[in-house]
Amino acid sequence: MKDQASHAARAGIGLGSAIAVAISWSLNKSIVWAVIHGVFSWFYVIYYVFTRPGGLSG
Numbered sequence: 001m002k003d004q005a006s007h008a009a010r011a012g013i014g015l016g017s018a019i020a021v022a023i024s025w026s027l028n029k030s031i032v033w034a035v036i037h038g039v040f041s042w043f044y045v046i047y048y049v050f051t052r053p054g055g056l057s058g
Contacts, residue, residue: 016041023048 017038023045024030024037037044049055 014041016045020044020048 020041021034021038024034028034
């Protein structure tokens, strides 16, 4: 199991990127935007949480 996690980390796949891509795809249905948001990863996820209704800002 540890070997799989280190392999994914070496490949550049992170939890933040995966969440950002999933959010972006569900909103935009665009591969280009999904890749861009995947690069920004956690920054996009935090932005999404604060700007969406029902997020942290209420």
